[in-house]
Amino acid sequence: MRSFNPNDILFLAQAALWTIALSLIAFFGGGIVGAILALWRISTLRVLRMVASGYIQIIQGMPLLIQLFIWYFGLNLLGMDLPALMAAAIALTLYSSAFFAEIWRGSIEAIPKGQWESAASLGLSRFEMLGYVIIPQALRLALPPTVGFMVQIVKNTSLTSLVGFVELARAGQLVNNVTFQPLPVFACVAVIYFSTCFPLSILSRWLERRTHGHRQPVRSA
Amino acid sequence: MGYTFQFGEVFRYWPLLVEGAINTLLFSAIAMAAGLAVGIGGAVCRNSSNRALRAVAGGYVEIVRNTPLLVQLFLFYFGLPATGLRLSATEAAILALIFNTGAYSTEIVRAGIENVHRSQVEAATSLGLSRTQAFLHVVLLQALERVYPALVSQFILMMLASSIVSAVGAEELTAYGNRIQSENFRSMEVYFVCGAVYLGLTYVMRFVLAFLARFLFPRRRALARA
């Protein structure tokens, strides 16, 4: 047993880099899948709409932790290397994609019908309407809740510690196991999370205020 | 490859799954009720004329919303004993869930309160109601009715997030799942089934909370009928 010292803080800080890396993977991975899902959700094809909506309901109806376990043990069965990192990346990506899809669909649907109609009257195709008229406007609405959801992503990465991935929360546990000083250790972990998330929260709120009057019916979980 | 799923190996343990599901609902119900109470108190503090109260409530909300539930749980479970307060896994889990839900509820209820027009309070106090009566009977009820859908979404997210408390061994559905898979080594099947049960629980909660709303907010029922 030894006391909590600056080296431990350095260790936590290094682990925090993994937290950030996982967050970026989830953000970009979830963003790409989520964008496709959002388009499926508003597609004119019933099949695509139903597939996307079923996927979103299932992902949002199950705990992220359970999804992590499924991928973790599933990849293990397949004999994959690095199952913890792979499971974490896949589960976080898919989980985030469902939420992004809902946020962005909400933003697209918040654009007044008149915009579609006037774009249609110019003779634009559906994809041109989306690309040139609707999405550029929806992006402005989507930005605040998207940034807001990044906070959720950063926090969600902590669950990967439960499949043994060493990111910030897991590093905190490891340090606690040798120092037996849970209060300072986990307080320090909390402070690192907070200093990552709080600026994002502030940014999201600032963006929200800047696009005021355009309150959306979507929630960022 | 060539893995054959054997769900029978999981269903053999159905009494454990049922018990786990019931525990998850219990944890969630307690966290909802107490979290809402904390949220109402927090919202009152956030709107208080007392600067210190406003700051404390604001700080609470920001701290909770910008740190993971898992770390909050560790602080309650591993951290509190260091201060001399020893909690069982279940106690720590429920406290952490209340602490967490309370902050989100604070923000939701506060938004609801701010949306009730000042003239409602004027009308109530003009009839001789005290400020407290006006708040409880006029402002709060209207606020809750308005933000009820947001609260329901929040509560369902919380129920799903409660799977995290298995990390300290609190005995809810995920913890039972962990136990079953350590006995039958059918982890994939176990977690698929757990996931399905959670999905079912979200529908149960939606249904129960919608049913509850009919009693809490009779206006909606009356207007729906008309």
Added chain:
Amino acid sequence: MAIVNLSGVRKSYGSLSVLKDVSLAVERGTVVALVGRSGSGKSTLLRCINGLERINAGEIVVDGRRVEQNEATLRALRQEIGIVFQSYNLFPHLTVERNVTLALSLVKKMSTAEGHAIAERVLNQVGLGDKIGAYPEQLSGGQQQRVAIARSLAMSPKVMLFDEVTSALDPELKEEVLRVMEGLAREGMTMILVTHEMDFARRVANEVVFMHQGKIHEQGPPSRLFVEPATPEFRQFISSAIN
């Protein structure tokens, strides 16, 4: 002895002086109509009388009781004073009956049965006995405003204040509300009302008070005031109000 007595009342919002030395005595059983241009301080004056606004100087006495800014005094006082607002301000989450009985049960500690009996009586008085179980949003504006009047009446106030209660209503709906108010006046209710309905003021009021720039500029019985206005401001106000 006047039931409402204002002497030397001053009220300002920051540097904006809204009431400048207003004195007014309202006798029991009389109807006083406050008229004047927008921003002249009519609403503010009414709101000072039941303590919704704090006055900066002077004194307001209602039924022998000084209007003071402490909760106990205000609560006692407000049971004696009914107020009806332009925007009705009904409680949207409560039925018409509960709107009327809320204060009866919370303030006067009446039983449900007593409250119900009173609700039936006052709702019949405003012609809405059949709407007792409805919710406000199921009613027209005129009906909502009559419920608001009934809600005040249920507390058996000694004075009723009305702030432009028909301004938000369509012409057809105005009449039903004005008729209720006229009935109250006939029964001897003391009423202070802010109104833009000059015909109504002329017909029902015992006293007309013309406010101008935060002061009482001219006052007297409508029979005299409307026939021979003494000041050019009031003369101009009447001619613009009629057109």
